[in-house]
Structures are given as structure tokens and as C-alpha cells.
Amino acid sequence: MKRIAIYDTTLRDGSQGEGVNFSLEDKLLLTKKLDELGVDYIEGGYPLSNPKDHEYFVAVQQLPLKHSKVCAFGMTRRKNSPPETDTCLKALIDSQAPVICIVGKTWDMQVQQILSTSLEENLKMIEDSIAYCRSLGREVMYDAEHFFDGYKANPEYALKTLKAAEKAGASVVILCDTNGGTMPEVISERVTAVCKEIKCQVGIHCHNDCELAVANSLAAVRAGASQVQGTMNGIGERCGNVDLVSVIANLNLKYGLEVLQPGSLAKLTEASRYVYEIANLNHRNGQPFVGQSAFAHKGGMHTHAVALNPVSYEHIDPTQVGNERRVLVSELSGRSTILTKTQKYDLHNDKPLMSKILNQVQDLENDGYEFEAAEASFDLLVKKVAGLYKPWFDLIAYRVNIEHDKNNKPITEATVKIGLADKILHTVAEGDGPVNALDGALRKALLSSFPQLSELQLVDYKVRVVNNRAGTAAKVRVTIESRDQGDVWGTIGVSENIIEASWLALVDSIEYKLFKDKEAGAKTN
Numbered sequence: 001m002k003r004i005a006i007y008d009t010t011l012r013d014g015s016q017g018e019g020v021n022f023s024l025e026d027k028l029l030l031t032k033k034l035d036e037l038g039v040d041y042i043e044g045g046y047p048l049s050n051p052k053d054h055e056y057f058v059a060v061q062q063l064p065l066k067h068s069k070v071c072a073f074g075m076t077r078r079k080n081s082p083p084e085t086d087t088c089l090k091a092l093i094d095s096q097a098p099v100i101c102i103v104g105k106t107w108d109m110q111v112q113q114i115l116s117t118s119l120e121e122n123l124k125m126i127e128d129s130i131a132y133c134r135s136l137g138r139e140v141m142y143d144a145e146h147f148f149d150g151y152k153a154n155p156e157y158a159l160k161t162l163k164a165a166e167k168a169g170a171s172v173v174i175l176c177d178t179n180g181g182t183m184p185e186v187i188s189e190r191v192t193a194v195c196k197e198i199k200c201q202v203g204i205h206c207h208n209d210c211e212l213a214v215a216n217s218l219a220a221v222r223a224g225a226s227q228v229q230g231t232m233n234g235i236g237e238r239c240g241n242v243d244l245v246s247v248i249a250n251l252n253l254k255y256g257l258e259v260l261q262p263g264s265l266a267k268l269t270e271a272s273r274y275v276y277e278i279a280n281l282n283h284r285n286g287q288p289f290v291g292q293s294a295f296a297h298k299g300g301m302h303t304h305a306v307a308l309n310p311v312s313y314e315h316i317d318p319t320q321v322g323n324e325r326r327v328l329v330s331e332l333s334g335r336s337t338i339l340t341k342t343q344k345y346d347l348h349n350d351k352p353l354m355s356k357i358l359n360q361v362q363d364l365e366n367d368g369y370e371f372e373a374a375e376a377s378f379d380l381l382v383k384k385v386a387g388l389y390k391p392w393f394d395l396i397a398y399r400v401n402i403e404h405d406k407n408n409k410p411i412t413e414a415t416v417k418i419g420l421a422d423k424i425l426h427t428v429a430e431g432d433g434p435v436n437a438l439d440g441a442l443r444k445a446l447l448s449s450f451p452q453l454s455e456l457q458l459v460d461y462k463v464r465v466v467n468n469r470a471g472t473a474a475k476v477r478v479t480i481e482s483r484d485q486g487d488v489w490g491t492i493g494v495s496e497n498i499i500e501a502s503w504l505a506l507v508d509s510i511e512y513k514l515f516k517d518k519e520a521g522a523k524t525n
């Protein structure tokens with residue numbers, strides 16, 4: 001099986017993405033993760049650029065990497081000066097990185113207008129820079145910046161730049177679609193042309209400005225490229241680089257090419273999510289292969305078929321890339337979705353009951369509920385409709401009071417009165433806001449009877465206006481995400497009053513926790 005080398009530039013080109021800024025510690029953590037994933041090369045940064053990138057190359061030498069080679073990136077020497085005194089080449093050599101990637105100009109316009117030098121001097125800049133790093137024992141790869149635009153403008157000169165790099169000892173020349181504007185058939189045609197002219201390995205580096213970076217990278221591989229450069233989750237300059245996640249999965253699963261290490265593919269989802277966390281970016285739910293929704297089934301016809309045979313609506317088995325299948329409940333569900341989601345209750349495929357649950361879901365969603373992210377509230381709804389629900393406590397009243405004078409921060413106090421067994425409990429708590437205060441007062445009332453509630457944490461709270469045409473009388477939907485030591489769950493409340501919506505979501509969260517623990521206890525006893 002042909003092997004394709006994966007060259008990750010998340011730490012360099014990825015950090016050129018808007019909103020991305022890795023600390024030194026982040027870069028080292030990502031290096032370890034990329035090595036665990038099994039990428040062949042990790043481009044760690046641009047040592048000339050800033051002290052952090054310089055320090056990275058010192059610190060990374062202490063990391064015991066199993067597979068990946070670390071690579072330092074920089075440009076060709078400055079015009080009209082020798083390589084020995086060039087600050088960029090010095091920084092590259094001083095980085096001690098075993099592999100150096102040098103970027104140079106390929107497009108005649110860029111040479112003349114941006115570098116303000118002659119075409120001949122640019123060829124010398126490429127050749128000298130690579131030969132110099134090679135003479136000091138480094139493997140050198142050559143990033144041919146703007147290759148596809150350069151080839152369009154002046155194919156002869158573009159090829160000359162590649163030949164200069166090859167002659168100087170580059171192990172790979174990488175054809176860059178720097179502006180991301182090239183179409184797949186053009187990529188294919190030009191990579192084929194280069195492979196006929198060049199004996200060293202050819203690589204591809206695509207940007208995503210036309211949403212074609214994955215298609216272009218795959219086209220390049222089909223035309224003879226044996227290295228793909230890109231970033232995890234496609235982060236990078238402007239619209240980003242090619243997303244290596246999709247490239248890796250497609251090369252292996254669709255084209256049967258060898259990438260990374262044995263067993264790497266199943267680590268793809270975890271690695272992708274890790275990068276989002278470290279980069280402090282929102283996960284892309286619809287991201288192919290690894291997104292939370294990549295194998296989530298919502299339409300009733302889909303969930304019905306997937307329960308019978310997952311191939312009906314899945315192009316691969318999600319576990320191949322470390323992802324999982326999910327079935328979502330909503331107003332678009334059919335009875336079979338409800339059946340799948342209620343299997344733990346042994347409801348004996350009771351079709352009238354399934355229809356009753358489905359009708360309730362549809363009525364509530366029509367009223368502003370959304371059960372996709374509130375599976376715990378759905379679980380309680382099933383219990384209620386199936387006659388399996390007994391409330392853990394009865395609300396008699398709650399009150400929230402906020403005091404704010406111009407000299408002080410607002411102070412929030414909540415009072416809760418509930419009936420529990422044969423007692424009436426009346427508690428009060430202060431909080432950072434109304435939900436926090438209500439939560440505090442309710443837990444105070446419940447903790448002595450249910451000490452397990454001390455494990456419960458509210459980790460996320462979201463509010464959306466449901467029918468915003470109604471102005472301030474609009475309904476709001478509150479979703480709360482809660483967690484204990486072993487689980488995460490979502491609950492929902494909808495009301496015209498934000499405090500009431502929050503209360504409903506809060507009570508669902510507590511009740512779900514109590515039911516869940518009781519059911520787990522029953523299983524172990």
C-alpha cells in the first residue's frame with residue numbers, strides 16, 4: 001500500500017488563523033498529541049519570528065517523541081546577501097530542528113513586485129538557502145509559495161524555481177495553493193506536470209478560500225504527491241488550511257492509502273477535539289468524520305432505517321475514526337426514534353405509548369422546547385408519560401429578590417419552600433445571580449436527604465429567545481448542562497419568565513440525577 005506522509009503545520013500556519021494564539025505550553029502539549037496521533041512531521045514554528053517560537057525549539061528537544069519529526073519553518077535568505085549571515089537561516093540552524101522547511105517565491109510577479117528583486121536573484125536565494133542548510137546536515141523541504149498562480153502566469157519560471165530547490169538538495173518540493181483559489185482539475189493537471197519534471201518527492205499545501213482544500217489535496221495525491229501539509233481542523237490564515245482530519249480519513253478509508261501509524265485513525269476524533277480545546281475554539285459540530293453531528297441521526301425516516309442497518313445513512317462506521325453514532329429526539333422523530341431512545345425502560349414496543357410520547361415531544365417543541373441537547377428532560381418526560389415518574393419533592397413556592405443601589409453590586413437572594421416526605425422545608429441562599437441563588441436554596445433543602453447532590457455541578461447555562469417577534473413578552477428557552485463524577489446531562493425549561501424557565505431546567509437536572517443514581521443502585525444491588 002502506498003504511504004502518504006502527513007506534515008502538520010497547526011503550530012505554524014494554524015497559528016496564523018484569526019483568534020488563534022498558542023502559548024509555549026500549548027505548543028508543547030499539541031506536539032505530544034500530534035506525536036501520539038502519529039503524524040510524520042510537526043512544523044513547530046518560525047524561529048526568526050518571535051521569542052516564543054525560538055523557545056519552543058529549545059523546549060521540544062526535551063520531549064521524547066515516538067514518531068514525529070519536528071520541523072522549523074522560515075524564508076529564503078534576503079536578497080543580495082550571503083546565507084552565512086542571514087538572520088532567518090541562522091535562526092533555523094540554531095533551532096536544532098532535524099528538518100527545515102524553507103519557503104520561497106515561485107510567481108514572477110511576487111519576485112519583482114514584493115521582493116523587488118530579479119528573477120535570477122530569486123533562483124539563487126532558493127538554491128543558496130537550501131544548499132546552506134543541507135551543508136550543515138539538515139533535511140530540507142521546500143515550500144513553493146503561490147506555485148499554482150505562479151505556474152499559471154509563467155510556467156517556465158515556476159518550474160525553474162522547483163528545479164533550483166531540487167538541485168540544492170531539497171528532499172520534497174511542496175506545491176502551495178497559497179491563495180486557495182485553484183480548482184481541483186487544475187491542481188491535478190499541474191501536479192502531474194511537475195511529477196514529470198522533478199525527481200524528488202512532491203508535496204501539496206492547500207488553503208481553503210474556495211472550500212476546496214480537501215478536494216485539492218486529494219487530487220494532488222491522485223496525481224502523484226506523496227506528502228500533504230495541513231492543519232488539524234483546518235485552522236489557519238484567512239479561511240484556513242486544508243483540514244488534515246478529513247484528508248487523513250479520506251486517504252485511508254476512501255483511497256486505501258497508508259497514513260500515520262497502525263491504530264491512528266481511531267484516535268482522530270479525540271485529537272481533533274483536543275486541538276479545539278487547546279486553541280480555545282468552538283468545536284464544529286458538522287465537521288466531517290469527527291464532529292458531534294457527523295453521525296447524529298434526527299429525521300424519523302433516518303433513525304428508523306439506521307436502527308435496522310446503520311449503513312442506510314452512514315458512509316463509514318463512526319468507530320473507525322473514534323466517533324460515535326447518536327440518535328436525536330425532536331419533532332421530526334418517528335415512533336422508532338422514541339423506541340430506540342427508550343430501550344432501557346423495557347416498554348415492549350408499545351406503539352400507542354410511543355405515539356403518546358412522540359405527541360408530547362412535538363407539542364412541547366411547538367411550544368419552544370428543544371430536546372436534542374436536553375436528553376435528561378426527555379428521559380423525565382418518558383417517565384411521566386409511561387407512569388414511571390414520582391416527584392422527589394413538591395414545590396410550594398420560590399421567591400427571588402435582587403437588590404441593587406447605585407453604590408453596590410447587585411445582591412441576589414432566593415427563598416425556596418418545598419414539601420419533602422411529610423415535612424415542609426423553607427431555605428434561603430444568596431448567589432451570584434438568580435439561578436445560582438435558587439440552586440443554592442434548593443440544594444440546602446435537599447442535601448440532608450440526598451447527600452449525592454453535593455457531586456452535582458452546573459457547568460453550562462444557555463438562554464435563547466424563542467419567539468422574538470413578541471418583544472419582551474417572548475418565551476425564553478433555558479438549557480442547563482450538569483455533571484457529576486461519571487456523567488454529563490442536559491435539561492431544558494421554557495417560559496415567558498427567565499427565572500421560571502431556569503427553575504424548570506434546574507429541577508429537571510436535580511430529579512434526573514436522583515433517578516439516575518437510584519437506577520444505578522438498583523442495578524448493582
Ligand SMILES: CC(=O)SCCNC(=O)CCNC(=O)[C@H](O)C(C)(C)COP(=O)(O)OP(=O)(O)OC[C@H]1O[C@@H](n2cnc3c(N)ncnc32)[C@H](O)[C@@H]1OP(=O)(O)O
Nearest residue numbers: 046048049050075076077078079103104105114115145178
Ligand atoms: C505563505 C506563508 O504563510 S509564509 C509565512 C508567513 N508567516 C509570517 O509572516 C509570520 C512570521 N513573520 C514574521 O515574524 C515577520 O514577518 C518576519 C520576522 C518573517 C519578517 O519581519 P520583518 O523583517 O519585519 O519584515 P516584514 O514582515 O515587514 O516584511 C517581510 C519581508 O520579508 C521579505 N520576504 C518575503 N518573502 C521572502 C522570501 N521568500 N525570501 C526572502 N525574503 C522574503 C519581504 O520582501 C520583506 O522584506 P523587506 O523587509 O526587506 O521589505
Ligand SMILES: CC(=O)C(=O)O
Nearest residue numbers: 103143145146176178
Ligand atoms: C507556505 C505556506 O504557508 C503557503 O504557501 O501557504
